[in-house]
Amino acid sequence: MKNFRCDNILPVIGKLTKLLLVSICGLLLCVNRGNAQEKTNFIIIFADDLGYGDLSSYGHPTIKTPNLDQMANEGQKWTNFYVGASVCTPSRAALLTGRLPVRSGMTSNKVRVLFPNSVNGLPTEEITLAEQLKTVGYSTACIGKWHLGHKEQYLPTNNGFDYYFGIPYSNDMDNVTEINTMEDYKNFWLKPDNIKIESFNVPLMRNTEIIERPANQNTITKRYAEEAISFIKKNKEKPFFLYLAHNLPHVPLFASKEFLGKSDRGLYGDVVEEIDYGIGQIITTLKDEGLAENTIVVFTSDNGPWLSFGVNGGSAGLLKAGKGMTWEGGMREPCIFWSPNKIKPALITELGTTMDLFTTFSKMAGVPIPKDRMIDGLDLSQTLFNEQPSPRENIFYYRGPDLFAVRVGDYKAHFITQGEYGQFGPKEEHSTPLLYNLAVDPSEQFNIAEGHPEILSEISDVVGVHKSKMVKGKDQLVDRE
Amino acid sequence: MKNFRCDNILPVIGKLTKLLLVSICGLLLCVNRGNAQEKTNFIIIFADDLGYGDLSSYGHPTIKTPNLDQMANEGQKWTNFYVGASVCTPSRAALLTGRLPVRSGMTSNKVRVLFPNSVNGLPTEEITLAEQLKTVGYSTACIGKWHLGHKEQYLPTNNGFDYYFGIPYSNDMDNVTEINTMEDYKNFWLKPDNIKIESFNVPLMRNTEIIERPANQNTITKRYAEEAISFIKKNKEKPFFLYLAHNLPHVPLFASKEFLGKSDRGLYGDVVEEIDYGIGQIITTLKDEGLAENTIVVFTSDNGPWLSFGVNGGSAGLLKAGKGMTWEGGMREPCIFWSPNKIKPALITELGTTMDLFTTFSKMAGVPIPKDRMIDGLDLSQTLFNEQPSPRENIFYYRGPDLFAVRVGDYKAHFITQGEYGQFGPKEEHSTPLLYNLAVDPSEQFNIAEGHPEILSEISDVVGVHKSKMVKGKDQLVDRE
Numbered sequence: 012m013k014n015f016r017c018d019n020i021l022p023v024i025g026k027l028t029k030l031l032l033v034s035i036c037g038l039l040l041c042v043n044r045g046n047a048q049e050k051t052n053f054i055i056i057f058a059d060d061l062g063y064g065d066l067s068s069y070g071h072p073t074i075k076t077p078n079l080d081q082m083a084n085e086g087q088k089w090t091n092f093y094v095g096a097s098v099c100t101p102s103r104a105a106l107l108t109g110r111l112p113v114r115s116g117m118t119s120n121k122v123r124v125l126f127p128n129s130v131n132g133l134p135t136e137e138i139t140l141a142e143q144l145k146t147v148g149y150s151t152a153c154i155g156k157w158h159l160g161h162k163e164q165y166l167p168t169n170n171g172f173d174y175y176f177g178i179p180y181s182n183d184m185d186n187v188t189e190i191n192t193m194e195d196y197k198n199f200w201l202k203p204d205n206i207k208i209e210s211f212n213v214p215l216m217r218n219t220e221i222i223e224r225p226a227n228q229n230t231i232t233k234r235y236a237e238e239a240i241s242f243i244k245k246n247k248e249k250p251f252f253l254y255l256a257h258n259l260p261h262v263p264l265f266a267s268k269e270f271l272g273k274s275d276r277g278l279y280g281d282v283v284e285e286i287d288y289g290i291g292q293i294i295t296t297l298k299d300e301g302l303a304e305n306t307i308v309v310f311t312s313d314n315g316p317w318l319s320f321g322v323n324g325g326s327a328g329l330l331k332a333g334k335g336m337t338w339e340g341g342m343r344e345p346c347i348f349w350s351p352n353k354i355k356p357a358l359i360t361e362l363g364t365t366m367d368l369f370t371t372f373s374k375m376a377g378v379p380i381p382k383d384r385m386i387d388g389l390d391l392s393q394t395l396f397n398e399q400p401s402p403r404e405n406i407f408y409y410r411g412p413d414l415f416a417v418r419v420g421d422y423k424a425h426f427i428t429q430g431e432y433g434q435f436g437p438k439e440e441h442s443t444p445l446l447y448n449l450a451v452d453p454s455e456q457f458n459i460a461e462g463h464p465e466i467l468s469e470i471s472d473v474v475g476v477h478k479s480k481m482v483k484g485k486d487q488l489v490d491r492e
Numbered sequence: 493m494k495n496f497r498c499d500n501i502l503p504v505i506g507k508l509t510k511l512l513l514v515s516i517c518g519l520l521l522c523v524n525r526g527n528a529q530e531k532t533n534f535i536i537i538f539a540d541d542l543g544y545g546d547l548s549s550y551g552h553p554t555i556k557t558p559n560l561d562q563m564a565n566e567g568q569k570w571t572n573f574y575v576g577a578s579v580c581t582p583s584r585a586a587l588l589t590g591r592l593p594v595r596s597g598m599t600s601n602k603v604r605v606l607f608p609n610s611v612n613g614l615p616t617e618e619i620t621l622a623e624q625l626k627t628v629g630y631s632t633a634c635i636g637k638w639h640l641g642h643k644e645q646y647l648p649t650n651n652g653f654d655y656y657f658g659i660p661y662s663n664d665m666d667n668v669t670e671i672n673t674m675e676d677y678k679n680f681w682l683k684p685d686n687i688k689i690e691s692f693n694v695p696l697m698r699n700t701e702i703i704e705r706p707a708n709q710n711t712i713t714k715r716y717a718e719e720a721i722s723f724i725k726k727n728k729e730k731p732f733f734l735y736l737a738h739n740l741p742h743v744p745l746f747a748s749k750e751f752l753g754k755s756d757r758g759l760y761g762d763v764v765e766e767i768d769y770g771i772g773q774i775i776t777t778l779k780d781e782g783l784a785e786n787t788i789v790v791f792t793s794d795n796g797p798w799l800s801f802g803v804n805g806g807s808a809g810l811l812k813a814g815k816g817m818t819w820e821g822g823m824r825e826p827c828i829f830w831s832p833n834k835i836k837p838a839l840i841t842e843l844g845t846t847m848d849l850f851t852t853f854s855k856m857a858g859v860p861i862p863k864d865r866m867i868d869g870l871d872l873s874q875t876l877f878n879e880q881p882s883p884r885e886n887i888f889y890y891r892g893p894d895l896f897a898v899r900v901g902d903y904k905a906h907f908i909t910q911g912e913y914g915q916f917g918p919k920e921e922h923s924t925p926l927l928y929n930l931a932v933d934p935s936e937q938f939n940i941a942e943g944h945p946e947i948l949s950e951i952s953d954v955v956g957v958h959k960s961k962m963v964k965g966k967d968q969l970v971d972r973e
Binding site: 063064067068069070071072073075077080084088090091275276277279280321322326327328329343358360421448450451452453454456457 | 544545548549550551552553554556558561565569571572756757758760761802803807808809810824839841902929931932933934935937938
């Protein structure tokens with residue numbers, strides 16, 4: 012594979028035009044919505060490949076996550092919260108744009124995610140949550156893994172973020188070993204000596220500059236937390252939006268020496284416990300700076316556990332399957348909302364998605380939702396603050412650009428299923444969809460399609476409406492150098 | 493099957509002699525250990541067939557157990573806590589005697605549990621925790637399912653309990669339909685019309701009298717909670733031991749009208765939520781009566797979920813398999829210890845078992861541990877109160893009278909495995925045991941036997957010592973009328 016170079020800056024002009032339009036729109040509609048100090052700060056903490064079952068508060072017996080558990084106790088623990096796709100790039104596109112990745116073209120049936128030799132990234136005409144919030148004066152930072160295009164015009168600083176510190180794609184990329192076949196890939200990972208920082212020539216960037224290569228992944232989790240705290244302290248007088256996207260516990264796993272060997276769960280547990288520790292430091296900072304009551308912190312992960320990595324992958328708990336798949340384990344994630352006195356503490360079994368953060372936080376900040384495109388996010392604020400049901404009734408489970416499954420209320424129909432990510436089994440199309448009641452049968456064990464044609468019919472209607480309105484974006488992942 | 497009759501009272505004399513001896517011994521050793529008011533009250537709440545994953549705090553997405561979750565937050569949530577057997581009768585014998593059921597003969601390779609036509613029960617020479625605590629003045633009650641012998645000499649009132657209110661065996665027994673074959677059994681359960689109170693001619697007893705038959709199982713959970721509260725209020729001036737053994741969520745499932753349809757998880761969830769609600773009432777009572785700070789409440793279950801009952805069975809969460817089996821899902825259970833100001837709040841990943849309650853509570857009450865027999869229980873008080881490691885290093889997984897698996901520290905070796913309870917597959921004996929690191933691999937997915945002969949050797953030594961000291965009791969389950 013070729014290494015990437017930050018050498019393409021032409022489409023920046025389109026991006027600037029878009030930013031200008033969004034800004035004017037924001038200004039017109041948000042006049043008199045209050046001054047900056049009154050606006051709520053937002054912190055989204057995104058883990059990578061962390062499974063539904065990998066926190067103590069979501070049932071893991073040996074990974075200790077006291078800080079996240081305390082946030083879950085003091086805030087809201089959501090148990091039916093979904094990501095927009097079961098792999099990195101499209102999931103991140105969904106979170107930041109509030110749109111199913113199939114709309115932006117950030118998913119493909121030829122390649123799963125962006126690679127160091129990918130040509131494109133998040134299309135410049137897409138509007139990120141950071142761009143939304145900037146229109147009303149938010150300071151914005153992306154700290155951690157980006158994975159929405161590593162060429163300069165696609166980097167966070169061209170997508171609404173004032174500041175970027177992190178790696179532009181996955182921590183297992185830029186492999187220094189030549190890997191051409193699945194066999195090469197397996198052999199590489201089977202040899203413990205290969206799993207070292209030097210094997211992955213991943214750059215660490217500040218804004219648009221590479222500051223370290225390969226990134227020292229032993230200390231990266233700690234440095235992300237430090238950068239996050241520094242950003243919070245610097246911006247305490249302004250409203251801010253911090254997107255802290257840890258690139259772990261995605262393989263290869265690395266932890267700082269303070270955490271190596273600390274957990275009962277092996278290296279995977281060490282990594283998760285270090286992330287949890289940093290979150291505790293962030294919460295402490297918010298309290299110390301008097302920001303806790305005016306900040307919402309939300310924690311979730313980009314997709315389910317990468318099961319083919321065995322004990323170096325996580326656990327989806329009682330959910331079926333993991334990363335790459337449209338079973339629940341691939342797309343349902345732990346999700347904790349925390350904000351003392353603002354968020355009503357509760358266990359929330361209502362539906363939510365990462366895309367809803369775009370809409371919820373935009374509305375809270377007084378930024379209008381774009382009208383010129385389909386936004387999939389819904390406003391969860393009535394559930395977060397007023398004990399009301401979630402407005403969300405459906406979940407659409409895409410794999411690549413294909414709709415594999417749909418959840419309507421408690422019921423989920425699988426039209427297509429396919430084996431694990433990394434093991435390209437054939438698609439299985441179901442002439443009668445598989446049907447599960449996820450409230451009663453969260454592990455998708457008991458297909459009830461036969462007895463419930465009326466439910467399948469209702470879901471079919473939802474799918475019909477959805478498909479009739481679907482405009483798929485041009486595949487942005489397929490082109491590679 | 494024949495109905496049982498309470499008509500056998502001869503062996504009561506042996507029991508009385510034993511009680512007398514235990515009492516004298518207690519008196520001699522416990523003089524000046526403090527008066528009754530200073531002794532801690534003990535409440536053991538035992539669910540039936542509840543799985544490791546069936547509480548919100550252990551990761552269930554749709555069963556809401558706010559009272560148990562709050563106890564877990566305020567107290568200790570144990571994540572490596574085991575029962576003495578993966579089915580009812582032997583598990584209950586282990587809890588109450590502090591001994592592996594193979595020692596008392598309360599397990600068999602011919603019959604899984606006691607049935608309404610069983611002749612025997614817990615041998616009179618066994619010493620229960622209730623008998624221990626009575627020697628130092630505790631009031632004792634067993635409320636709920638007994639299942640250690642339904643003939644009078646085996647009932648709770650002849651095993652150290654001052655008071656008994658409950659059913660003497662499982663809530664699915666005394667079936668009014670003739671069931672002779674596995675086929676009959678399956679056909680019975682497949683017909684929804686069969687699943688009603690009248691199908692199970694189970695008696696509800698107060699002390700040694702049948703007061704209702706069939707027991708009205710719709711209201712039984714509520715009545716158990718009421719009886720428990722009444723016992724607590726009546727005994728608030730004395731130290732007390734309450735053993736509240738709910739007979740649900742074992743199938744058939746019934747809930748009171750206040751809970752029917754209440755949960756998202758269907759009838760199974762309704763039942764668990766009703767149990768949780770009653771526990772909340774008990775906690776409130778303890779607080780209202782000023783007893784909370786001097787009472788330890790522990791919640792756990794008798795064995796894992798009965799998976800062959802589909803959505804009417806529970807979930808073992810991320811653990812493998814369920815009831816009847818020696819995989820983790822069969823024998824590891826949620827376990828919550830609660831006592832404000834006494835129990836140090838924590839997530840405890842150390843090992844513990846139900847048998848340890850016998851030893852821990854006996855010692856706390858100042859009652860000596862019997863020296864004339866092997867007691868498997870260990871004293872957990874240093875972990876409960878002083879943040880020390882658990883003294884327990886091993887778990888022995890018996891199925892019937894055979895040792896199937898052994899855990900030593902984090903490692904578990906399976907010597908024999910066998911399929912689900914109710915589906916009598918053949919035993920599989922492993923010439924090289926299956927070996928799992930449960931800390932890293934709680935789901936028992938990655939057999940590491942090949943690379944670790946030294947661990948197998950260490951476990952083999954533990955097994956050698958264990959077997960050399962093992963005296964198996966005469967099978968008490970096999971004889972039936």
